[in-house]
Amino acid sequence: MAAVLLMFFAVLARPLAADERSSGHSSEGLLSVEPVHFATTSVKPWGIRAAGTNQGLLVSFVEALEQQTGIPIANELQPYPRVVHSLHSGHVDFAILFDSEFSKQAAIRIGHIVDTSMIVVARTGSPQMKSLDELQGKKVGLIRGSKYGAAFDEATHFKRIQVSNMEQGLAMLLRDRVDVMVGTDQALFWAMQKMDVGAKRLSKVFVLAGATGSLYASKHSSRLDLIPVYERALQTLRDNGTLDRIFDTKYEWAPSEFID
Secondary structure: OHHHHHHHHHHHOOOOOHHHOOOOOOOOOOOOOOOEEEEEEOOOOOOEEEOOEEEOHHHHHHHHHHHHHOOOEEEEEEOHHHHHHHHHHOOOOEEEEEOOHHHHHHEEEEEEEEEEEEEEEEEOOOOOOOOHHHHOOOEEEEEOOOOOOHHHHOOOOOEEEEEOOHHHHHHHHHOOOOOEEEEEHHHHHHHHHHHOOOOOOEEEEEEEEEEEEEEEEEOOOOOHHHHHHHHHHHHHHHHOOHHHHHHOOHHHHOOHHHOO
16 A cells, blocks of 8 residues: 555646746746745645655645746755744745735735645444534543634533544444544545545544645745745646646545535
């Protein structure tokens, strides 16, 4: 399974043909400068360090952006809270963040990249729950540093159990160490496939909220001149289907019972 996933991400990251490059701008003169610094979350499957290389959905996106513009990028995998800090402090120039009021105030939003859903899952056969209120007194697993919207983030009626990644969280759920696990559909479906855990053992309880991810620039970056370049490149990647090709893979990982 690991070998298949490595080959899968390698296909996603294949270079774009020359005629797919963004029109209307030139990167001439930009290739000789130092690489632009990006930070990407190390939460799987967004960012994965395997076989000595960076892989994953957002890594594939950054590589597509690099190919599209011809501008070299140095991309560093970091835990998501550190990505936020690196961008806010100016340690990196650009990063992909979940959209929120904090993100929009702390950095410069360039453009939308991905849609995701925050899903609550439980062991199959568990008592049914339909809303956040029904998590009263429950042990709720979540990936460390993640934000799932104000209603969830500010709630005090359940106990939060922070984990390093979705695989750890699902393992704890299956061992009855947490009552439910919360995460993005991409992370959940990827982990279920890798762990070979299907709908016979886990069930979708309810969708907590929808969320979006966007490319952001640090307010302290010296490369803010690239914002219009990346805006045009994003539009091209959207128009030519590259973004769909990268991020719609969640449907290939998902059990049919989890697709509405």
